[in-house]
Amino acid sequence: MRAADELPVTEDITRFYRPELARVIAKQRLSEMMVLLRLQLNSAETLDHGPGQFLQISLPGYGEAPISFCSSPTRTESFEICVAAVGNLSQAMHHLRPGDFVGVRGPYGHGFPVNDMRGRDILCIAGGIGLAPLRSLINYVADRRSEFGRMILVYGARKPGERLFKDDLAVWDARDDFETRYTVDEADADWTGRTGVVTIPLRDEVEIDPGRTTAAVVGPPVMYRFVAAELLEKGMVAEDILFSLERRFKCGMGKCGHCQLNDLYVCQDGPVFRYSQLLGRSEAIEVWAPEDERK
Ligand SMILES: Cc1cc2nc3c(=O)[nH]c(=O)nc-3n(C[C@H](O)[C@H](O)[C@H](O)COP(=O)(O)OP(=O)(O)OC[C@H]3O[C@@H](n4cnc5c(N)ncnc54)[C@H](O)[C@@H]3O)c2cc1C
Ligand code: FES
Structure with missing residues (x-):
């Protein structure tokens, strides 16, 4: 990359x-x-x-x-x-x-550092359409399965009808070497699975060895600080937690400054960052929401 x-x-x-x-x-x-x-x-x-x-x-x-x-x-x-x-x-x-x-x-951009992730347990946490970029990583791990440790996916969608990649979800769920936890915020009459936000199965059902786990997190901005808190509670360090950030881009290649976050260009330095890179840059995940830029 x-x-x-x-x-x-x-x-x-x-x-x-x-x-x-x-x-x-x-x-x-x-x-x-x-x-x-x-x-x-x-x-x-x-x-x-x-x-x-x-x-x-x-x-x-x-x-x-x-x-x-x-x-x-x-x-x-x-x-x-x-x-x-x-x-x-x-x-x-x-x-x-x-x-x-x-x-x-x-x-463009820096994606997931797959070379550094080799040999480690991979914990993917996806919220909503955040499953899209994570699907690229999950299928990469699936296709090079022997190069990685445990593969854990925690995925939350708002409603059953908003769940993406249902065929992939079924394939991953059926694999013996994948551990999956799927949830929806609001069930409908046909939903028989978990209900509740993504941090609930993450907190209650996922046990990890924090020293050998890398977490890859993509979802709505509001999810990040709650997921970060859970992962730190489980003993992970900020260096091993990866967040993909979304901003308004123009050039996408580090020329216009439109995506600037303090001294970082999200398009070029990211969009995937280690949580340790974002600490001290509070608007990176704590307070930013798309509508804020319009105020
Ligand atoms: C790294 C990265 C990866 C992405 N990957 C995907 C992806 O895989 N799939 C996907 O669907 N989207 C993805 N996006 C988001 C996508 O780029 C935006 O939604 C894009 O704006 C859509 O363009 P549009 O012209 O259709 O919508 P726009 O007209 O740009 O509107 C998109 C949304 O943003 C709001 N908006 C418009 N202008 C502003 C502004 N100045 N400030 C704040 N909000 C505004 C609008 O109200 C609307 O809700 C990604 C963004 C980034 C940064
Ligand atoms: S979008 Fe132009 S510098 Fe990032």
Whole structure:
């Protein structure tokens, strides 16, 4: 995984500055708000991304936005993104059909430090659409299973109908070498599983060896401080807790300062940070919420 400014000067950096065309080769609706798009570069090259990295995706007339990879780089001929319909661009992306094209720049940013995570127990904690970037990491671990210790996934969605990647959830749940805890905030008539926020099964049902565990956490900003408190309570240190942060990006590559968090550029230094990097930068996870930026 490399940030744009770490590329060797001899390498072709065109992809980092100029959008390249990628074709939609499959589309699947995951929930009312979310679609999964499988894309392939027009050049048929692979992107060589790391779990936790992102792309800048563009559509002429609609703009450009950062979107995480949700597929693992171990499955290389195409790549997948999962898009929430929240604004102009993402709603337009929901209308894409197989055969249509988007622009892509990247991959950008520092994702999950998979080399440092090798040999360790992996505890993934996903809230809502945070499962999308974590799916890239989870399937990476699944495909290189012998290189990692325990694989634990705690996933919470608001409602059963908002659960993403139901096929993957069933596959992971059925594996003997995966430990899964799924919950929803609000059950419906058909839901027979756990009810309650994600920190409840994390607190009550997950036992870890804190010295050999790395936690990867992606979800709504409000979740982070509660998850951090639980993990510290379990004896983990801030160095071993990884958070993926979301901010408003423009360039996505450390040039415009739009995503700045104190002395950090979230797009380039992150989006995945060790909790130890964020301590003392209080707005990193304690008080920030998307609507705050508009005040
Ligand atoms: C690293 C990273 C990875 C991401 N990965 C994904 C992903 O995998 N899937 C996904 O669906 N999304 C992802 N996002 C979020 C996505 O980039 C945004 O939702 C993007 O703004 C959508 O663009 P849009 O034009 O559709 O919506 P916009 O018009 O940008 O609106 C998006 C939402 O943000 C609000 N908003 C708009 N402008 C502002 C502002 N200035 N300040 C605060 N809020 C504002 C809007 O009200 C709306 O709720 C990611 C973001 C980051 C930073
Ligand atoms: S989005 Fe431009 S510096 Fe991060």
